Amino acid sequence: TSTKKKRVLRPRKALITLTSNAVDHLQALLNQPQPKLIRIGVRNRGCSGLTYNLEYVDQPGKFDELIEQDGVKVLIDSKALFSIVGSEMDWLDDKLSSRFIFKNPNSKGTCGCGESFMV
Template sequence: MITLTENAAKEIQKIMLENELAEDVCVRVGVKGGGCSGFTYTLDFDSKKTKFDLDFESQNLTILVDKKSHLYIKDTEIDWSYSLMDRGLKFNNPSAKGSCGCKTSFMFEPPEQEEDFKPSWM
């Protein structure tokens, strides 16, 4: 499951309003290779769910994540920081084994036991 804090949801809804996006648009969260630590988070808006997606409801927003990305960000909470030095989205990912200073890149190490790494959608 992927969740949003109240602060993250407020900021995302604000961006949706500023960009005049329809209310039924979903938040797409994903992972791609790259960054200082091996993987980076992606965040975008999307109106279409595919057969490769999982969907979650959080704070009255629908979150889409492709099944492959979900392996790396399962149980992640997305928050928003209002700090002057560190303003923006923060990914609290229990699967991340380390991250770089920018906090948008992370390292991933699969669990020791294969059973622990079994996708929730299998």
Template sequence: MIKMTNNAVNAVKHAISTSAQPASGLRITVEAGGCAGFKYMMGLADEPKPDDTVIEHDGVKLFVDNNSHEQLAGTTVDFVVALEGSGFTFENPNSRSSCSCGKSFG
């Protein structure tokens, strides 16, 4: 199961409410690339794809494809505001290594 902090839920709700395109949730996938081997990809989505698992947190739907779901199992998604910049972070127990930006893992 993928978890979301309250900050992450609120950030997604805000993004959905201000989106110019229709959106009902957030799609999270894992793709090859990044400086550590795999990278997290995120974006608003209107509906799930046929191979997506749908996870709901406090009214926010996450759409995760079956290939990414295994790599994201147990991950906590947060949204942090810091002097260096704001954004989503991932605490992924399946990663053996990660890059300093926190957007990719190995």
């Protein structure tokens, strides 16, 4: 008789979670006559090395991950997965600016202005 080890699956950490403010703003951005998708990625830029990048795309990339939360679909660029896994995306609207912000547990530090981060 052979004894097979049972593989225990651990719960996967969410790639990214969206706050209700982020969901509302993404819905507004995606509600267009010609529907598009929004891809979240990172670019090599800034003092600390990486910045978040959001762009409209017509089709998912070959290795993009699709996340859906509260009726909103967002793509995660495959090259950004390890940099942003577990992050929370929020929409900040204050007197000075309106922008998406990310609370990233993988970030080891940010530059002084907060535009870029390192993992």
